[in-house]
Amino acid sequence: MAARRVDPDVLIVGGGPAGAAAAIQCGLRGLDVVLLEREGAPRDKPGEALHPGVEPLLGQLGVAGRLDAVTGARHAGVWIEWAGGRRFEPFGADAGGPWRGFQVRRRDFDALLLDRAREVGAETRPGCRAIALQRGADGRWRVETTDGPVACAIVIDATGSANWLARKLRLRASEHSPPLVARYGYAEGSCPARDEAPSLIGEGAGWTWTARVAPGLYQWVRLDLEERAQAADPVPAELRGLAPRGRERGADVTWRLSAAAAGPGWFIAGDAAAMLDPASSHGVLKAIMSGMMAGHLSARVLREGAAPAEAVSAYREWLEGWFAADVARLSEFYRELGVSGFAAEAALA
Numbered sequence: 001m002a003a004r005r006v007d008p009d010v011l012i013v014g015g016g017p018a019g020a021a022a023a024i025q026c027g028l029r030g031l032d033v034v035l036l037e038r039e040g041a042p043r044d045k046p047g048e049a050l051h052p053g054v055e056p057l058l059g060q061l062g063v064a065g066r067l068d069a070v071t072g073a074r075h076a077g078v079w080i081e082w083a084g085g086r087r088f089e090p091f092g093a094d095a096g097g098p099w100r101g102f103q104v105r106r107r108d109f110d111a112l113l114l115d116r117a118r119e120v121g122a123e124t125r126p127g128c129r130a131i132a133l134q135r136g137a138d139g140r141w142r143v144e145t146t147d148g149p150v151a152c153a154i155v156i157d158a159t160g161s162a163n164w165l166a167r168k169l170r171l172r173a174s175e176h177s178p179p180l181v182a183r184y185g186y187a188e189g190s191c192p193a194r195d196e197a198p199s200l201i202g203e204g205a206g207w208t209w210t211a212r213v214a215p216g217l218y219q220w221v222r223l224d225l226e227e228r229a230q231a232a233d234p235v236p237a238e239l240r241g242l243a244p245r246g247r248e249r250g251a252d253v254t255w256r257l258s259a260a261a262a263g264p265g266w267f268i269a270g271d272a273a274a275m276l277d278p279a280s281s282h283g284v285l286k287a288i289m290s291g292m293m294a295g296h297l298s299a300r301v302l303r304e305g306a307a308p309a310e311a312v313s314a315y316r317e318w319l320e321g322w323f324a325a326d327v328a329r330l331s332e333f334y335r336e337l338g339v340s341g342f343a344a345e346a347a348l349a
C-alpha cells in the first residue's frame with residue numbers, strides 16, 4: 001500500500017463529478033491532493049444525461065477519449081412538449097455531423113474521473129468521511145475524518161446535497177424557487193418511442209422526463225409544481241408496462257445558492273455551492289466546471305502567489321454570475337407553463 005501523505009496542499013471532500021474534477025485540476029497543476037469519499041465505491045445515482053458541451057471540459061481533464069466505456073446511449077437532441085407545442089430540439093451540428101449527448105452510467109462515470117484523479121497524483125480515500133474541521137494558528141486546516149486527521153492549506157467541499165462545509169461554517173443557503181421535489185425511478189424492458197431521444201413534457205402541474213439510459217433501461221423523473229397535488233402514479237404512461245428496477249426515490253431540488261461559495265482557504269463546488277432542478281439539465285456540467293475552477297484558483301494561490309482574497313472574490317463572482325443567469329433562464333422556461341412563484345428577475349439576496 002502506498003504511503004499516505006500526511007499534509008496535502010488541498011483536501012477535497014466528496015468524490016462526485018465536482019470533487020473528482022477539482023482533484024484532477026489540482027493534480028495537473030502540481031498540487032498535493034487528498035480526496036475523501038464517504039462511500040466505499042461509486043454508486044449509481046441520477047445525473048446521467050450529459051449535454052455534448054461537457055466533452056471539451058472532459059478533454060481538458062484528459063478523459064474525453066474514454067467516454068465510450070461509460071456511455072449507455074447517445075442522442076442528438078430532446079423531444080420537448082412544453083405548454084402545448086411539441087418540437088425536437090437538436091443539440092446542434094458542425095462539419096462532423098450532429099452533436100450527440102451522452103447517457104452515462106454514473107457509477108462508471110464517477111469511477112472514470114476518480115481513476116484519472118489518481119493518475120495525475122491525487123490520493124483518494126474511499127470509505128472515508130469528513131467529520132469536523134478547525135483552523136490552527138498557522139492558518140492551516142485540521143480536518144477530522146473517520147480515517148484520522150488531515151492538515152491542509154485549502155479545503156474544497158464537493159459534498160453535494162450533504163453540504164458538509166456549509167453546515168460546519170454555519171452558512172445558510174438562499175432559496176430561489178418554490179420548494180421542489182423530484183421523484184425518479186428506472187424501468188427495464190423495451191420502449192421504442194424513447195430509443196431515439198429523451199422526452200420532456202411539461203404542463204401547468206409539472207413536468208415528466210423520460211430517457212433511455214442504456215439498452216433496455218429507461219429512467220423517468222417527475223417534478224410536481226404543487227407539492228400538495230403530486231401525481232398519484234408518477235411513472236409516465238409509456239413506461240408503465242415495463243418492469244420497475246429498484247424503488248422510486250425522491251430528491252429536494254429547490255434552487256439554492258450557498259451564502260458564500262468561497263472564503264479564505266476554502267471553496268465550495270458542485271451542488272453544495274449552487275443547485276437547480278434537473279430541468280436545467282446541466283448539474284453535472286456545472287459540477288465539473290466549478291470543481292475545475294476551484295482547483296485552478298487553489299493552484300493560483302498556492303503555486304503562483306495570487307492573493308487569496310482575489311481568488312475568493314473571482315470564484316464567488318463567477319459562480320454567482322452563472323447562477324443568476326441560469327435562474328433567469330429557467331424561471332422564464334417555467335413561466336411559459338403559466339405557473340407562478342418563479343422569480344421575474346434574477347436578483348440574488
Ligand SMILES: Cc1cc2nc3c(=O)[nH]c(=O)nc-3n(C[C@H](O)[C@H](O)[C@H](O)COP(=O)(O)OP(=O)(O)OC[C@H]3O[C@@H](n4cnc5c(N)ncnc54)[C@H](O)[C@@H]3O)c2cc1C
Nearest residue numbers: 014016017018038046047049129130159160270271283284
Ligand atoms: C432526479 C435527478 C435527475 C438529475 N438528472 C440530471 C441529468 O440528467 N443531467 C445532469 O447533468 N444532472 C442531473 N442531475 C443533477 C446531478 O445529479 C448533480 O448536479 C450532480 O451529481 C452534482 O455533482 P456533485 O459532485 O456536486 O455532487 P454528488 O454527485 O452528489 O457527489 C457528492 C459526493 O460527496 C460525498 N460526500 C458527502 N458528504 C461527505 C462527507 N462528509 N465526507 C466524504 N464524502 C462525502 C457523497 O457520498 C457523494 O459521492 C439530476 C439530479 C436529480 C436529483
